[in-house]
Amino acid sequence: MGLRVRKSIKICKGVRVNFGKTGASISFGTRGLRHTIHTSGRRTSSIGIPGTGISYVKTNNTRSSVSNRYQTQAKSNQAHENLLEVERYNETVDNLRSIHENCDDYIDWEGISAVKEPFSPGRIGPKEVRALEELNNYTPTFFEKLIHGDRRRELEEAVKKARNEDLEDYKNWETLNLLARRVLAGDTDADFNVIYEMNPLNDLIEYVSDFEFGTNNADEMHVEFTVNTGIVPTYSLSLTKTGKVSRKELTKTAYYDLVQDYVSSCSIRVARDIFALLPVNKVFVHAVEKRLDTQTGHFQDVTVLSVLFTRDILEKLNFGLIDPSDALNNFKHNMKFAKTTGFKPVDRIE
Numbered sequence: 001m002g003l004r005v006r007k008s009i010k011i012c013k014g015v016r017v018n019f020g021k022t023g024a025s026i027s028f029g030t031r032g033l034r035h036t037i038h039t040s041g042r043r044t045s046s047i048g049i050p051g052t053g054i055s056y057v058k059t060n061n062t063r064s065s066v067s068n069r070y071q072t073q074a075k076s077n078q079a080h081e082n083l084l085e086v087e088r089y090n091e092t093v094d095n096l097r098s099i100h101e102n103c104d105d106y107i108d109w110e111g112i113s114a115v116k117e118p119f120s121p122g123r124i125g126p127k128e129v130r131a132l133e134e135l136n137n138y139t140p141t142f143f144e145k146l147i148h149g150d151r152r153r154e155l156e157e158a159v160k161k162a163r164n165e166d167l168e169d170y171k172n173w174e175t176l177n178l179l180a181r182r183v184l185a186g187d188t189d190a191d192f193n194v195i196y197e198m199n200p201l202n203d204l205i206e207y208v209s210d211f212e213f214g215t216n217n218a219d220e221m222h223v224e225f226t227v228n229t230g231i232v233p234t235y236s237l238s239l240t241k242t243g244k245v246s247r248k249e250l251t252k253t254a255y256y257d258l259v260q261d262y263v264s265s266c267s268i269r270v271a272r273d274i275f276a277l278l279p280v281n282k283v284f285v286h287a288v289e290k291r292l293d294t295q296t297g298h299f300q301d302v303t304v305l306s307v308l309f310t311r312d313i314l315e316k317l318n319f320g321l322i323d324p325s326d327a328l329n330n331f332k333h334n335m336k337f338a339k340t341t342g343f344k345p346v347d348r349i350e
Helices: 062-097 109-114 126-136 142-147 152-184 188-198 252-277 324-330
Strands: 007-012 015-020 023-030 033-038 042-049 054-061 208-214 220-227 235-239 245-249 282-293 298-310 332-334 336-338 342-344
Touching: 062 235, 062 245, 062 252, 109 152, 126 152, 152 188, 188 252, 220 252, 252 282, 252 298, 252 324, 252 336, 252 342, 298 342
Parallel strands: 220 282
Antiparallel strands: 007 015, 015 023, 023 033, 033 042, 042 054, 208 220, 235 245, 282 298, 298 332, 336 342
């Protein structure tokens, strides 16, 4: 038989403090109607008719109610996090298949070469002309002298600044005009200068890396890049009916299908950016992957895709609706791909 410890202390008429094994409580009221509040949060009300044996007891667990609200809120927060996790996964997969949909702005080299010089050498530039007019027309009033002082020195400095800006504008025009004429004339050194200065594929670094450029003549450009299959997920995420995240490993077919679309999409995007940057009509794109050579123990670059893109065909594609892997059939390309093993090494198109 267990030992039960209970102690009750009377505070005043009708009010008592009770100490028990599970905590303390305070009770108050009169005969037939009493209320008890326990430290656990439980509230008990007893209503009875003296001498009849008839009574009614109602218990409210306040702490449990608060706890339930916190649990409900926690579940709601977790469900929201689960939804965001699945949405982020789907966005990642969509991005891997739609890299080709974005493209750098086209550079109008013809338009740049046609821009006239901002002013004739040896003459005053337009900015300096405006600054001189303001200086020559300046006549300070009495109140202006009194409040601000003579602004003539300030306006003279503005003329010097305008002259320097005109010279800078002319220098920039001269540089761009010369570069445009060289690019249009098929100067391959000018092409490489443009690539170096504008770094057209920089925003693809999160998907591919190690870009190399080369050319055999003025009408074409070769681009090599290294793919990173490590960014391609090997699993899928979805929500269950109860709002939990379900993670499943992709089948080999599903995984390699995603890899193929990712590499193909990158290749198309590279070609689009080069066509936007340079007035060439052919872009050779070579995708390589670092693979371990088990004979030497070293990683080597293996070409897994080689495509010859032509400007006239590429610019006719509806990039928002194409399947990137299927779209390569519009162009001469070398690709050996197996649904359950992925890319095999191929020769480059030269």
